[in-house]
Amino acid sequence: xxxxxxxxxxxxxxxxxxxxxxxxxxxxxxxxxxxxxxxxxxxxxxxxxxxxxxxxxxxxxxxxxxxxxxxxxxxxxxxxxxxxxxxxxxxxxxxxxxxxxxxxxxxxxxxxxxxxxxxxxxxxxxxxxxxxxxxxxxx
Amino acid sequence: xxxxxxxxxxxxxxxxxxxxxxxxxxxxxxxxxxxxxxxxxxxxxxxxxxxxxxxxxxxxxxxxxxxxxxxxxxxxxxxxxxxxxxxxxxxxxxxxxxxxxxxxxxxxxxxxxxxxxxxxxxxxxxxxxxxxxxxxxxx
Numbered sequence: 697x698x699x700x701x702x703x704x705x706x707x708x709x710x711x712x713x714x715x716x717x718x719x720x721x722x723x724x725x726x727x728x729x730x731x732x733x734x735x736x737x738x739x740x741x742x743x744x745x746x747x748x749x750x751x752x753x754x755x756x757x758x759x760x761x762x763x764x765x766x767x768x769x770x771x772x773x774x775x776x777x778x779x780x781x782x783x784x785x786x787x788x789x790x791x792x793x794x795x796x797x798x799x800x801x802x803x804x805x806x807x808x809x810x811x812x813x814x815x816x817x818x819x820x821x822x823x824x825x826x827x828x829x830x831x832x833x834x835x
Numbered sequence: 836x837x838x839x840x841x842x843x844x845x846x847x848x849x850x851x852x853x854x855x856x857x858x859x860x861x862x863x864x865x866x867x868x869x870x871x872x873x874x875x876x877x878x879x880x881x882x883x884x885x886x887x888x889x890x891x892x893x894x895x896x897x898x899x900x901x902x903x904x905x906x907x908x909x910x911x912x913x914x915x916x917x918x919x920x921x922x923x924x925x926x927x928x929x930x931x932x933x934x935x936x937x938x939x940x941x942x943x944x945x946x947x948x949x950x951x952x953x954x955x956x957x958x959x960x961x962x963x964x965x966x967x968x969x970x971x972x973x974x
Contacts, residue, residue, distance in 0.1 A: 721841055722840045725844040728845070729848030729899055732852075732900075811963045812962070
């Protein structure tokens with residue numbers, strides 16, 4: 697019965713999108729906290745790239761080894777996107793730090809919107825299921 | 836849970852920038868101080884930032900920031916000829932701290948902008964957490 701949720705591709709994709717967005721937001725927080733740290737390099741990954749490769753099944757959603765067919769598979773929350781993209785163009789300061797306040801601020805807003813969009817779509821999808829459960833009776 | 840990590844990282848950034856502003860305040864307040872506990876005029880202080888590993892595992896580990904050390908300036912003191920001053924030497928010269936108000940103000944602006952950047956991260960993470968919570972209210 698819970699296939700309704702775990703088998704729902706929309707909810708799966710939105711779950712992935714939210715995980716990636718919050719992971720990216722963590723890196724943006726890290727970049728902004730280290731705005732004045734000498735030698736710090738911007739840490740980031742490509743949201744689109746990570747999303748594509750995860751949806752193509754290149755990354756296993758679970759980091760746990762399943763040694764028996766009866767083992768449950770973990771959720772997608774634990775996985776990490778593969779690698780960081782080099783910043784183009786990089787604008788390094790005299791102290792070796794290349795964090796750009798404008799870029800990070802823009803990404804902060806954009807990632808927040810990505811997250812909220814995913815969460816709204818997931819809500820819409822869950823509402824559909826709820827309508828089905830209530831047999832279409834309005835509440 | 837990525838969102839609580841975002842709060843942790845942003846708070847390390849805020850704490851570090853606040854300490855930096857404290858040091859600037861101390862520098863400005865003591866720009867004419869000729870007597871200190873260590874003896875001699877006040878010496879300018881500045882914070883040195885360093886990334887702080889908050890124990891978040893992963894290929895793309897995000898990092899907080901911490902103040903690695905507080906550096907005391909070793910620049911020569913400013914001298915002024917004031918024979919009536921109680922701290923004047925035999926030639927009537929008084930040594931004053933080598934503090935450049937313009938430098939301190941630029942530093943202060945930079946620190947408060949960095950502080951604001953961390954606040955923006957907290958605000959964004961809060962909005963994200965609220966939108967995730969709104970998934971629960973589907974009915």
